[in-house]
Amino acid sequence: MLEKPKDLCHSYNIPLLVDDRVDIALAADLDGVNLGNEDMDVADARRILGAIFETKTHVKTTRTSVETLKEINDNISIPTVAIGGLNYENIDILKNSGASGVSVVRAIMDSEDPFEDSKKLKEKIVDILDLQ
Numbered sequence: 358m359l360e361k362p363k364d365l366c367h368s369y370n371i372p373l374l375v376d377d378r379v380d381i382a383l384a385a386d387l388d389g390v391n392l393g394n395e396d397m398d399v400a401d402a403r404r405i406l407g408a409i410f411e412t413k414t415h416v417k418t419t420r421t422s423v424e425t426l427k428e429i430n431d432n433i434s435i436p437t438v439a440i441g442g443l444n445y446e447n448i449d450i451l452k453n454s455g456a457s458g459v460s461v462v463r464a465i466m467d468s469e470d471p472f473e474d475s476k477k478l479k480e481k482i483v484d485i486l487d488l489q
Contacts, residue, residue, distance in 0.1 A: 359385040370488075372438075372458060388458070389438060423454050430455025445478050452485050459486070 359373070363385070366373040372388030375381050382390045420441075430437055436457030443451075444464035451459065459482050468474040483489060 359387065363387065370483075388436075389460075423450050426451075426454045426456060445474065445481060448478070448481055448485055454486075456486055458482075458488075 359381075363373045366388075374389040374391050375385070375387050376391045377396045378390065381387070426437065426439060437455070438458040438460050439451050439454065439456040440460040442463070443459055443461050448459065461478065464478060465471050465475055
């Protein structure tokens with residue numbers, strides 16, 4: 358059922374996320390899950406995923422060092438996505454981290470030109486994470 362939208366997203370190098378449903382993301386082999394206030398406890402998700410920088414989208418965050426992210430990536434075989442306060446100016450910190458992707462909100466939502474800034478950010482992420 359999700360094969361067509363997944364293929365479409367991937368043809369543009371865009372990950373497909375599902376809202377709320379970890380089970381569907383796993384069953385359909387999607388790229389991630391968006392968790393809201395009524396879903397899995399964000400603190401539990403943060404303990405698993407961490408945040409690279411403090412973020413304005415969640416009041417309580419626990420910072421995860423890039424060294425810890427690299428150590429995690431060196432010891433697992435599934436993709437990871439760096440999340441938390443990342444933007445064009447600080448994304449370089451992820452070089453050689455092993456992250457497979459980056460999740461941003463404020464970097465785009467606070468932008469005066471979201472379209473252009475998203476394109477620039479994507480180009481930089483592709484370069485930093487060596488995603489060519």
